[in-house]
Amino acid sequence: xxxxxxxxxxxxxxxxxxxxxxxxxxxxxxxxxxxxxxxxxxxxxxxxxxxxxxxxxxxxxxxxxxxxxxxxxxxxxxxxxxxxxxxxxxxxxx
Amino acid sequence: xxxxxxxxxxxxxxxxxxxxxxxxxxxxxxxxxxxxxxxxxxxxxxxxxxxxxxxxxxxxxxxxxxxxxxxxxxxxxxxxxxxxxxxxxxxxxx
Numbered sequence: 001x002x003x004x005x006x007x008x009x010x011x012x013x014x015x016x017x018x019x020x021x022x023x024x025x026x027x028x029x030x031x032x033x034x035x036x037x038x039x040x041x042x043x044x045x046x047x048x049x050x051x052x053x054x055x056x057x058x059x060x061x062x063x064x065x066x067x068x069x070x071x072x073x074x075x076x077x078x079x080x081x082x083x084x085x086x087x088x089x090x091x092x093x094x
Numbered sequence: 095x096x097x098x099x100x101x102x103x104x105x106x107x108x109x110x111x112x113x114x115x116x117x118x119x120x121x122x123x124x125x126x127x128x129x130x131x132x133x134x135x136x137x138x139x140x141x142x143x144x145x146x147x148x149x150x151x152x153x154x155x156x157x158x159x160x161x162x163x164x165x166x167x168x169x170x171x172x173x174x175x176x177x178x179x180x181x182x183x184x185x186x187x188x
Contacts, residue, residue, distance in 0.1 A: 003135055003147065005099065019188065041097055041185035051185055053097065091135035091145055094113065 001036060002062065003091040004054040007043075009083045015042075018050065018081040021074065028070040029054070034061020048083075095130060096156065097185040098148040101137075103177045109136075112144065112175040115168065122164040123148070128155020142177075 010018055022040060029038040036055035043049035056062045065071055104112055116134060123132040130149035137143035150156045159165055 002138070015188075040188060042188045044096070044184035044186045050188070051183075053185075089145075090138035091147075092138045094109075094134060094136045094144070 001093060002056045002058065004052070004056065004062070004088060005091070006052040006054070006086045006088045008050050008052075008078070008086040010048050010050060010081055011083055012048070014081040015047070015050070018078065021077050021081070025070055025074040025078070026052075028068070029065060032061065032065055032068065034058065034064060095187060096150045096152065098146070098150065098156070098182060099185070100146040100148070100180045100182045102144050102146075102172070102180040104142050104144060104175055105177055106142070108175040109141070109144075112172065115171050115175070116146075119164055119168040119172070120146075122162070123159060126155070126159055126162065128152065128158060 019040070026038055026040060029035055034057040036057060037053070038055075039053045041051050041053060043051065056065065113134070120132055120134060123129055128151040130151060131147070132149075133147045135145050135147060137145065150159065
Protein backbone atom coordinates (compact mmCIF):
# COMPACT_ATOMS: atom_id res chain seq x y z
CA UNK A 1 0.00 0.00 0.00
CA UNK A 2 1.21 3.50 -0.81
CA UNK A 3 0.03 6.66 0.94
CA UNK A 4 0.05 10.01 -0.81
CA UNK A 5 -0.40 13.33 0.95
CA UNK A 6 -0.97 16.18 -1.50
CA UNK A 7 -1.05 19.59 0.18
CA UNK A 8 -2.38 22.60 -1.73
CA UNK A 9 -2.37 26.24 -0.69
CA UNK A 10 -5.64 27.95 -1.51
CA UNK A 11 -6.21 31.55 -2.49
CA UNK A 12 -8.27 33.49 0.07
CA UNK A 13 -12.02 32.85 0.13
CA UNK A 14 -12.18 29.97 -2.38
CA UNK A 15 -12.53 27.00 -0.03
CA UNK A 16 -16.17 26.23 -0.87
CA UNK A 17 -15.58 26.63 -4.60
CA UNK A 18 -12.54 24.36 -4.33
CA UNK A 19 -14.49 21.72 -2.38
CA UNK A 20 -17.29 21.83 -4.93
CA UNK A 21 -14.85 21.37 -7.80
CA UNK A 22 -12.98 18.60 -5.93
CA UNK A 23 -16.10 16.63 -4.99
CA UNK A 24 -16.33 14.75 -8.29
CA UNK A 25 -12.59 13.95 -8.22
CA UNK A 26 -12.90 12.55 -4.69
CA UNK A 27 -16.01 10.52 -5.52
CA UNK A 28 -14.61 9.00 -8.74
CA UNK A 29 -11.15 8.38 -7.25
CA UNK A 30 -12.72 6.41 -4.40
CA UNK A 31 -14.48 4.28 -7.01
CA UNK A 32 -11.21 3.29 -8.70
CA UNK A 33 -10.34 -0.37 -8.25
CA UNK A 34 -6.88 0.34 -6.83
CA UNK A 35 -8.00 3.08 -4.46
CA UNK A 36 -8.15 2.21 -0.74
CA UNK A 37 -9.13 5.68 0.38
CA UNK A 38 -9.17 9.24 -0.98
CA UNK A 39 -10.14 11.96 1.48
CA UNK A 40 -9.71 15.71 1.85
CA UNK A 41 -8.66 17.43 5.07
CA UNK A 42 -7.77 20.94 6.14
CA UNK A 43 -4.76 22.03 8.16
CA UNK A 44 -6.17 22.85 11.59
CA UNK A 45 -3.68 25.67 12.05
CA UNK A 46 -3.63 27.12 8.53
CA UNK A 47 -6.99 27.32 6.76
CA UNK A 48 -5.30 28.08 3.43
CA UNK A 49 -3.86 24.55 3.37
CA UNK A 50 -5.96 21.58 2.25
CA UNK A 51 -4.58 18.07 1.97
CA UNK A 52 -5.72 15.08 -0.05
CA UNK A 53 -4.96 11.89 1.87
CA UNK A 54 -4.78 9.02 -0.59
CA UNK A 55 -4.14 5.32 -0.13
CA UNK A 56 -3.44 3.16 -3.17
CA UNK A 57 -2.86 -0.58 -3.55
CA UNK A 58 0.32 -0.13 -5.58
CA UNK A 59 2.22 1.98 -8.12
CA UNK A 60 0.08 0.65 -10.97
CA UNK A 61 -3.06 1.94 -9.28
CA UNK A 62 -1.48 5.37 -8.95
CA UNK A 63 -0.45 5.32 -12.61
CA UNK A 64 -4.00 4.45 -13.66
CA UNK A 65 -5.34 7.23 -11.44
CA UNK A 66 -2.95 9.84 -12.83
CA UNK A 67 -4.13 8.95 -16.34
CA UNK A 68 -7.82 8.71 -15.47
CA UNK A 69 -10.36 10.94 -17.22
CA UNK A 70 -11.52 12.56 -13.98
CA UNK A 71 -7.98 13.26 -12.71
CA UNK A 72 -6.72 14.76 -15.97
CA UNK A 73 -9.90 16.86 -16.40
CA UNK A 74 -10.46 18.09 -12.83
CA UNK A 75 -6.94 18.76 -11.52
CA UNK A 76 -6.33 21.67 -13.92
CA UNK A 77 -9.66 23.14 -12.79
CA UNK A 78 -8.56 22.90 -9.14
CA UNK A 79 -5.23 24.58 -9.75
CA UNK A 80 -6.93 27.94 -10.44
CA UNK A 81 -7.99 28.03 -6.78
CA UNK A 82 -4.44 27.40 -5.63
CA UNK A 83 -1.29 29.38 -5.03
CA UNK A 84 1.65 27.57 -6.61
CA UNK A 85 1.95 23.82 -6.99
CA UNK A 86 0.78 21.18 -4.55
CA UNK A 87 3.39 19.56 -2.33
CA UNK A 88 2.99 15.83 -2.93
CA UNK A 89 4.68 13.26 -0.69
CA UNK A 90 4.61 9.50 -1.23
CA UNK A 91 4.89 7.19 1.76
CA UNK A 92 5.55 3.46 1.94
CA UNK A 93 4.97 1.03 4.78
CA UNK A 94 7.99 0.01 6.87
CA UNK B 95 -11.73 12.98 13.96
CA UNK B 96 -8.34 14.66 13.84
CA UNK B 97 -5.41 13.46 11.74
CA UNK B 98 -1.84 14.14 12.76
CA UNK B 99 1.15 13.67 10.47
CA UNK B 100 4.43 13.86 12.39
CA UNK B 101 7.46 13.79 10.11
CA UNK B 102 10.90 13.14 11.61
CA UNK B 103 14.27 13.30 9.88
CA UNK B 104 16.51 10.42 10.90
CA UNK B 105 20.27 10.39 11.25
CA UNK B 106 22.00 8.08 8.76
CA UNK B 107 21.84 4.35 9.49
CA UNK B 108 19.49 4.40 12.50
CA UNK B 109 16.22 3.33 10.88
CA UNK B 110 16.10 -0.14 12.47
CA UNK B 111 17.06 1.21 15.90
CA UNK B 112 14.40 3.91 15.54
CA UNK B 113 11.75 1.38 14.51
CA UNK B 114 12.65 -0.85 17.45
CA UNK B 115 12.39 2.04 19.88
CA UNK B 116 9.13 3.25 18.29
CA UNK B 117 7.44 -0.18 18.31
CA UNK B 118 6.21 0.08 21.91
CA UNK B 119 4.93 3.63 21.36
CA UNK B 120 2.99 2.50 18.27
CA UNK B 121 1.56 -0.55 20.03
CA UNK B 122 0.46 1.30 23.17
CA UNK B 123 -0.85 4.32 21.25
CA UNK B 124 -3.07 2.05 19.16
CA UNK B 125 -4.47 0.65 22.40
CA UNK B 126 -5.56 4.06 23.66
CA UNK B 127 -9.32 4.48 23.81
CA UNK B 128 -9.34 7.63 21.69
CA UNK B 129 -6.92 6.35 19.05
CA UNK B 130 -8.40 5.39 15.67
CA UNK B 131 -5.07 4.53 14.08
CA UNK B 132 -1.36 5.11 14.68
CA UNK B 133 0.99 3.93 11.94
CA UNK B 134 4.52 4.63 10.79
CA UNK B 135 5.50 5.19 7.15
CA UNK B 136 8.62 6.19 5.27
CA UNK B 137 8.94 8.85 2.60
CA UNK B 138 9.32 6.85 -0.65
CA UNK B 139 11.66 9.47 -2.08
CA UNK B 140 13.67 10.35 1.04
CA UNK B 141 14.64 7.42 3.29
CA UNK B 142 15.74 9.81 6.06
CA UNK B 143 12.12 10.88 6.56
CA UNK B 144 9.70 8.79 8.60
CA UNK B 145 6.14 9.85 9.31
CA UNK B 146 3.72 8.84 12.04
CA UNK B 147 0.18 8.91 10.67
CA UNK B 148 -2.21 9.28 13.57
CA UNK B 149 -6.00 9.47 13.75
CA UNK B 150 -7.67 10.55 16.99
CA UNK B 151 -11.32 10.83 17.99
CA UNK B 152 -10.96 14.39 19.29
CA UNK B 153 -8.70 16.94 21.01
CA UNK B 154 -9.21 15.30 24.39
CA UNK B 155 -7.84 12.00 23.05
CA UNK B 156 -4.75 13.81 21.79
CA UNK B 157 -4.31 15.53 25.16
CA UNK B 158 -4.50 12.18 26.96
CA UNK B 159 -2.00 10.71 24.49
CA UNK B 160 0.48 13.54 24.91
CA UNK B 161 0.38 13.02 28.68
CA UNK B 162 0.46 9.21 28.56
CA UNK B 163 3.29 7.29 30.22
CA UNK B 164 4.43 5.68 27.00
CA UNK B 165 4.44 8.94 25.01
CA UNK B 166 6.33 10.95 27.63
CA UNK B 167 8.84 8.13 28.19
CA UNK B 168 9.50 7.01 24.60
CA UNK B 169 9.47 10.25 22.59
CA UNK B 170 12.64 11.59 24.26
CA UNK B 171 14.31 8.26 23.44
CA UNK B 172 13.30 8.59 19.77
CA UNK B 173 14.62 12.11 19.44
CA UNK B 174 18.24 10.93 19.77
CA UNK B 175 17.82 9.18 16.40
CA UNK B 176 16.54 12.35 14.78
CA UNK B 177 17.97 15.49 13.27
CA UNK B 178 16.10 18.50 14.64
CA UNK B 179 12.47 18.52 15.69
CA UNK B 180 9.60 16.64 14.05
CA UNK B 181 7.29 18.60 11.77
CA UNK B 182 3.82 17.98 13.14
CA UNK B 183 0.69 18.94 11.19
CA UNK B 184 -2.87 18.61 12.47
CA UNK B 185 -5.68 18.09 9.98
CA UNK B 186 -9.43 18.33 10.43
CA UNK B 187 -12.23 16.99 8.28
CA UNK B 188 -13.98 19.41 5.92
